[in-house]
Structures are given as structure tokens and as C-alpha cells.
Amino acid sequence: MRSCPVANRLAGQTSPYLLEHAENPVDWYPWGPEAWGAAQALDRPIFLSIGYSACHWCHVMARESFEDPEIAGLINEGFVAIKVDREEHPELDQLYMEAVQMLVGQGGWPLSVFLTPGLEPFFGGTYWPPRARGGMPGFGQVLGAVAGAWRARRGEVVDRARTLTERLRQSAASVGSGDVDRGGKTLLEGAASSLARAFDRQYGGFGPAPKFPHPAGLCLLIRRWHRTGEASCLEMAELTLRKMAAGGIRDHLGGGFHRYSTDARWLVPHFEKMLYDNALLAGSYLEAYQATGQEEYAEVVRQTLDYLLSDMTHPAGGFCSSEDADSEGHEGRFYRWTLDEVRDVLGREAAEVFGYVYDVTGPGNFEHGQNILHRDLDLLRAELAGARQQLLAARSKRVRPRRDDKVLVGWNGLAIEAMARAGAVLGEPRYADAAARAARFLLDNLRGHDGRLLHCWRAGRASVYALLDDYAALAAGLLALHQTRFEECWIDEAVRLADEILARFADPVDGGFYLAAADHPALLVRQKDVLDRSTPSGGGLAAAVLLRLGRLCARDDFLGAAERALRAAVPWMEQYPLASGQMLLALDAYLHPAPEVVLLGSEDRASTAEVLGRVHRRYLPNQLVAFRDLTRPNGYCSPALAGLFRDKAPVGAGPTLYVCDHFACQAPVSGTQAALAALAAQQCRTA
DSSP: OOOOOSSOGGGGOOOHHHHHTTTSSSOOEESSHHHHHHHHHHTOOEEEEEEOTTOHHHHHHIIIIITOHHHHHHHHHHOEEEEEETTTOHHHHHHHHHHHHHHHSOOOSSEEEEEOTTSOEEEEESOOOSSOBTTBOOHHHHHHHHHHHHHHOHHHHHHHHHHHHHHHHHHHHOOOOOOHHHHHHHHHHHHHHHHHHHBOTTTOSBSSSSBOOOHHHHHHHHHHHHHHOOHHHHHHHHHHHHHHHHSTTBOTTTOOBOSEESSTTSOSEEOOEEHHHHHHHHHHHHHHHHHHOOHHHHHHHHHHHHHHHHHSBOTTSSBOOEEOSEETTEETGGGOBOHHHHHHHHOHHHHHHHHHHHTOOSSOSSBTTBBOOOOSSOOOTTTTHHHHHHHHHHHTTSOOOOEEOOEEHHHHHHHHHHHHHHHHHTTOHHHHHHHHHHHHHHHHHSBOTTSOBEEEEETTEEEEEOOHHHHHHHHHHHHHHHHHHOOTHHHHHHHHHHHHHHHHTBOTTTOSBBSSOTTOTTOSSOOBOOSOSSSOOHHHHHHHHHHHHHHHHTOHHHHHHHHHHHHHHHHHHHHOGGGOHHHHHHHHHHHSOOOEEEEEEOSOHHHHHHHHHHHHHSOOTTOEEEEEETTOTTSOOOGGGHHHHTTOOOOSSSOEEEEEETTEEOOOEESHHHHHHHHHHHHHHHO
């Protein structure tokens, strides 16, 4: 049995997930030429293990199997072992996840795949226990069976791998098409109907447990209510938002949301906290606040974004990826409370009131006297703020879950967009300031020597070519920054990224966008990115931002690429509406573009700020705003906006407002009251 050195080949990596495995007895390789070459030279199959730092079951399999010398010996003797952080390589995760789903009908993490030396998959699964139990084979048995098949039935294994690879290629090459102009409204109606059929009328959310938040679906429902007046759509969105905000999926002390609920009532979460979930949910609650004016939604937005600022902001800049589900060897230990612990902090009398509101009992609402804070009763929220702060201070002394502090461009783009929009809607510049700091960090630190965008940064090193969702989410974030602060440098950067999307990722023949660029290294199959997974689809993000930039900057090539992507996605939106949320949001923007608002500032700063505030606070999905303060003539003017501002000048005293539709503008109005009246009339026409 060959032993592994104390530190294996993962020791030189920057990914926290890979570094967690650097002292395993498994002789791990990172994904790359060294591993591929070793498999070819040794004529061994590859065992590919894909996971991520915050994943509970990844930790379980690591403790049970990858730290077990006997199982490690089986891996080292029969395979070349490659460990991949799915957050560093989502293109590999997407490809090999689809392969495992084809093989066994389901997927998940940790993802365990066996490949030929040519990287073709032939067998796989997710978590296996080290020894057989509960009807599951032991991982040691699986390793022995696969190694035996490779030795004794090589031809059969290779044929299976080729057949599966061909299925993956056929799936990636499948071409869809549809008429989004005539059939688009039917698709949006169908999506609303699908959400209604899956809706839990008692606890909110869609489908049975485990229950995920579906932020894109919530935004679709709010938009449909806004346009059609269907009260049931708003009712579904609001019940879900309120139940999540009251449930254990939300951290009532430190802010932010856990990844999903393991039960139907949002009580028991899977405790990991992901940057993307919190960014997307902040956006959903922000839209609900704009649409309804309910202050409780604004409160959730503030607490969620404050959590990102306090606990997920990297000292060097940008936002960190996640916090672990586990601490002190137990999932969720950091977040649970016994009644005695609450009494020790608050005192018996205050603990009784707190426990009544947040369901803290002696027997516990979880297990073994442990309680997960949630609020069945919608009362005393403000009155218990002091108690929550006391418990938060006590909790801060516990062992905190590990934080994965790598900075990912795409996830940061989502957070930048949420922060920028919240800064404008809530009138809180600190959020827009944080968005601008993160955006500048990404633009300064995640470019290669050739100027190409990179995907991941940690410990001073940027790595891995950026993928479609990196470009699209960052472009959307930069556009939101411009729409908040109106610094036109952000538009220039967004347009550069959009140009690269067309050059590197677009399919000019059949429409749509590939997840990886054509020159991405050693990718067995190049797939398009249409359906949402744990994050929004890159194709949907790209279509949405190209539509917005195309309208704002008069770029017909952007608009054409977005329309072709929507046409190509029609069969997927028809067949998988619940997994097409981001593409359906892009379709909504295509079918229901709000007129552009062009505002010219005046020396009356207060009046200008009042009009801008009204523009930001109102609920008008897909609105685009351009603003210049012509009393400050030395400000930078982007050439990308030249068409929108051409021939526009102040008229009279006070701010001047133009309402435009595809660069055809109504007569301007001047002064605060006239501008506000014009905005109100526009909102009525587009509702």
C-alpha cells in the first residue's frame, strides 16, 4: 500500500476547500495537466470528487472516508484522485453533475465521479458511507468494484464512457427555438401557473421539503401582480417572504439567510450561509418593499446586507463566498440555543418573553433541548431588539463556523447589484459605497496579464478563466452602480464586459450563450447555460443585462443577441419553468420594457435629489435612468451614453425630465412638481 506524504499536492492551492484536504492520506491532485498526465501514464481511472467548503455532507465524507487510511489506500492504489472546489470550477461541476444525473437519476454534493484517463465519465454518485449501511453500498466496496471493472472489463467500461459522453454532447448540442414576441406572454402565464401549482398555501414556498427560497420566482410573481392585478400572485410572494423572514432559515440575531430549509415550515435550515443566496434574497425583499411599501421588507433587506458588510466583506475588498454549516463538529451548533443558555444571558423573566416570541422551550424545537430561533408570533419585534443584541454578543464568543474567504466574480456581481439597488431605494449610501468598493476591487485584481477577466481570488492570487455568469453578473452589478450613483465610468466597464460576452460566449448561429469560452482548457463538452441551479443561469443573466445595456446605449448587437438567446431558450422555459426563473425575468424585461428616464440636474440640488429619490423608490420593473448634473461640466461623460443625452438641454428652472421610448422622447418638463407628475403618469401607463 503506497502511503501519501503528510501534505499532498493540494497544499499549494488557495481554495479553503482544497486546503481542508491537503493533509488527507489520499494522494489528491488539483484539476490540471499534472493529474491528467498521471492518469494517462499510469493507465488508471480518475476518481473525481467535487464539493465546497460550506457543504455539510462533504465534511462527513471527508471524515469518514478521505481521512481513513484503509480507504485512502484503495484510492491511491487504483486511481488518480482529483479534488475540485465546485465554486472554483462550476463548469466542471455542471458537466459531471449532468453525467451523474444521467447515470443514477439524481445528483448532489459531494459529487463522486469516475472518469477514464481521457476525462470521460463512466460511473458516479454522491455521498457514500465508508462501509455499507442503510441499503447503501460502502465506499470501499464501490472503489473495489470500479477498480475491478477497469482491470477485468476495460472495453465495457470504455464503451460505457463513450456512450455517456456522446449523450452529454447531444444534450449540449440540442437546439431550441420559439417565437418570444407572440408566445412570450404565454410562457410568463405558464410560469405563474406552475408556481401556483407548487405553492404551499400554509407555509409559503414552492414544492415539498427540502424547501428552497426561489428568489427569481418571487420577483416574477410580484411583477405579474403589478401588470395584471392578479392578487393571488402577490399573496403567494408575500406569504413566502414573511414565512421565510420569520423562520429558522433566517438568522434572527446576526442577519442573513441560510441556504435552504430541510422542512416545510422553514424551521430547520441547512445552516451554511452563501453569498449568492443573501444577495438574491435581498433583491427579492427590496422589490417587495418597492411594490407594497411594507417597512418589514426593508428591515429584512437592511439586516441581510448588514450581515454581508459585517461578516462577509474581505479586508482586501470584495465579498467572501460562504460560511460553513458546521462548527465544533456539529451542524448548526453556532446558531442553536437551549432555554438555559437564553436565561443565562437575558435573565429568567426576559427569557420567558423572548422564548414565547421566538419559540425557545426546555424540550427544544429541534433536538435534545436545542432550539432554532424563529418567530411564529408577529409581535414585539422592535421591543426585543435589545434582547437580540445581548444574545448576539453572547453568540459571538462561540466558535464561529469557518468562512470561505475566496472572492468569486459572479457572486460578487450579484452582491454589488443588490447593494447598489438598496442604496438607492432605501436612501442609504453606505450600501452603494460598499458596492463601489467591491466593484473596484474586482476590476483591479481579477484581470489576467492579457486583460482577461478571471473567476476567483484568494490570498492575493487570482486564478481560473472567468465564466459566462462572471461576466454577466458583474456587468449587471456595474450597471446597477451606474443607475444608483450615475458615475459613467461604470457604464464603460459594463459595456466592455458585454462586448466580451458576445465575443467569447455567444452562439451566433443558434442563439444562446455557452458557460465557458471556446478556449477553456480540457473541457470535455462545452455546454450552454440556460437553467438556474443554485445560482441564476449565466444565459439568463446575460440576456437580461444585454437588454438593459442595449436600450441604454443604443446597441442593436446587444439587443439582437439577447433576443436570440430568449428564442433559443423557449423549449426550456416551457418544459422547466421553475428552473428558468432568471431567463423568464429576462423575457419579462424583453416583453415589458419601461421607458427610459433622462434627468438633467440643476443648481437646485434638493429638488434634483427629490426627483431622483422618487425614481428610485417607485416600483417599475425594468426601468432605466440616465442622469447628468449639467451644473458640474467637468464630470466624465461616457461615449456609450452619447445617443441618450444627444440634443437634451435644461428647460427652465429646476431639474429637467425627459421620458423616452427607444430614444424617441416626449417633450421635456421642468421643475420638481412637473417632473414628479410626469413620473406618476409614466408609472400608471406601464402598470
